[in-house]
């Protein structure tokens with residue numbers, strides 16, 4: 001049981017929670033994730049560590065309400081408890097030796113991209129952040145990103161804030177203008193990461209993508225999180241979640257991610273009815 | 279005068295037509311009358327070959343003699359001297375290749391139903407004994423157990439009985455290991471496993487779930503920061519293997535571990551479960567062990583119309599318990615033996631559509647002594663299925679190895695130990711599947727017992 005210390009609504013569907021979890025906080029690094037169950041009969045879902053405070057012993061998670069479990073989680077308040085909270089899982093982002101990096105985030109993926117940008121910035125790297133959202137309403141962590149970036153480009157699909165267009169447009173512009181990145185780190189929807197990776201492949205820039213497939217245990221026990229990377233089967237929870245973006249079979253990952261779509265939709269609708277007065 | 283019927287008293291079971299639609303226990307257990315009658319079949323041999331057949335040497339003729347006298351509680355005490363989990367082992371041990379394989383009555387007729395009697399005695403005790411587990415006065419020494427499968431639970435129990443302060447660290451949210459997440463309810467009711475865990479709690483064993491050793495805490499931290507004097511690693515062999523054939527990553531291809539975890543641990547068989555599982559109508563399970571048979575029978579219970587076991591060797595070689603194979607057949611699982619999959623085909627939406635297989639024949643014996651299956655030329659055929667479950671084995675998880683310096687690992691990934699369970703590092707013991715690779719509950723339990731004794735010696739002499 002882990003207590004929720006803080007709850008903050010970042011945009012209409014994205015919520016931040018700071019959770020009391022001293023053991024996780026002590027070890028957590030950017031790029032790692034936790035698995036939680038909201039209540040005693042809940043589903044196990046992975047969420048990336050968005051921030052941690054080793055002194056306070058707390059871990060911050062940021063999630064978008066997309067399914068039944070996140071809906072249920074969103075109904076918990078400060079002082080409530082999350083039933084199970086385990087981590088930190090997966091490998092940390094490799095940041096050693098990076099001097100100049102483009103961090104490309106999309107949607108709620110920015111919550112995961114931000115601690116990476118922050119860590120790189122604190123190490124003295126030149127961080128260029130390119131973040132994209134569907135529209136102005138959905139923007140999160142703008143100030144935080146600005147503070148951690150040498151350059152910051154905000155994109156929206158509809159042009160309601162920043163520039164209109166996709167993150168790949170912005171990234172390509174930066175590259176074309178002569179910016180020389182050691183590495184691009186991308187975190188966001190699969191389809192976005194796929195296009196970021198095909199763009200950087202064209203320019204021969206090493207790219208790391210953070211994958212978030214369906215998981216259960218998060219310890220390498222079920223194989224449900226498997227992906228094909230460089231022609232080999234890997235388990236995202238223990239071998240990743242970050243992989244060489246030019247080697248990932250994105251089409252397969254996109255296909256696998258839709259396995260439970262009908263079930264998820266039904267469960268989400270049920271949860272929405274259940275929690276509609278909250 | 280021992281009673282001489284040729285056959286074991288049959289186990290009362292749920293009707294196959296009914297049970298294939300529910301998750302209730304298949305085998306219902308002997309009645310008192312059946313147990314008394316079966317006990318009469320024991321010849322009480324002087325040289326006790328059955329005891330040798332038992333990996334933990336339960337005093338079999340002695341407990342059966344007590345059953346014959348109707349002193350079931352005393353029979354239980356005799357079993358408990360050697361086994362910590364009789365209600366579990368009575369249900370899941372491969373008796374046909376252990377104790378019962380050595381039974382003298384088995385030479386001419388069927389052996390004594392030792393497993394069924396063990397289960398009867400354990401269930402009798404669970405239903406009738408009022409004796410609460412005792413908390414022994416602490417000797418203030420702390421021991422950590424990693425993993426809460428049968429090896430960890432046994433080691434924890436034996437140490438707690440000797441006065442140690444025991445903490446069990448478990449990665450999942452629920453203790454019990456494979457007994458909870460793997461073996462299905464209809465074969466091993468979870469309430470039985472929970473009861474074992476609850477009684478350890480009453481004895482003072484502390485369970486820390488949601489703690490992944492190697493991630494949340496390292497073994498070195500357990501020693502240095504938490505003051506544990508010894509650690510037992512019983513982390514199992516949970517890493518599923520795949521065949522690396524085309525189509526293995528299509529939608530609706532599961533590892534048996536994932537499928538069974540969804541069904542058992544996450545209760546996906548219940549209508550209101552938050553965790554989804556595909557309810558397929560035609561399922562192929564690849565493999566022939568207990569895990570494969572469990573997956574096949576779960577698929578059936580989730581509503582599949584046709585379930586195939588695809589196994590590359592023959593009936594004789596099936597590693598699963600005989601009783602489970604029989605039960606699976608009664609329930610309608612189809613065994614495609616001497617058959618090996620070569621490819622899984624998908625539809626235009628990326629879901630499984632069929633599985634391509636070839637026929638095999640048995641050639642020369644291989645290193646394991648089993649005859650090696652070789653492909654028959656031009657024997658390819660296709661089975662239409664909408665779900666494939668891969669159950670071709672598991673390996674020990676590398677998480678602990680990669681975070682514990684100086685821990686010697688064999689080339690199969692198992693932790694190397696001596697006879698007593700001591701690893702290459704002082705104070706660190708290991709046992710069960712983490713050492714042997716996927717094996718059995720009784721071997722894991724036996725390893726936990728041995729290690730508990732060795733840890734006791736080690737700490738006493740420190």
Ligand SMILES: Cc1cc2nc3c(=O)[nH]c(=O)nc-3n(C[C@H](O)[C@H](O)[C@H](O)COP(=O)(O)OP(=O)(O)OC[C@H]3O[C@@H](n4cnc5c(N)ncnc54)[C@H](O)[C@@H]3O)c2cc1C
Pocket residue numbers: 370371372424425426427428429430447448449450453454455456457460461462489490491492512513514515516538568569572599675677678709710711712716717718719720722
């Ligand atoms: C579906 C299935 C059916 C089976 N049927 C039979 C049968 O009929 N008869 C039989 O005798 N055997 C059977 N077996 C095999 C038997 O269950 C195992 O041999 C036995 O459970 C091994 O026990 P163990 O204690 O070594 O490990 P496990 O039972 O595997 O338990 C290991 C535990 O450690 C935890 N763990 C792993 N890594 C860590 C970590 N880093 N930190 C903390 N915790 C960790 C795991 O989550 C797990 O709970 C079956 C196995 C399966 C999967």
Ligand code: FES
Pocket residue numbers: 214215216217218219220221222223224225226235236237238
């Ligand atoms: S989540 Fe089960 S192996 Fe990765």
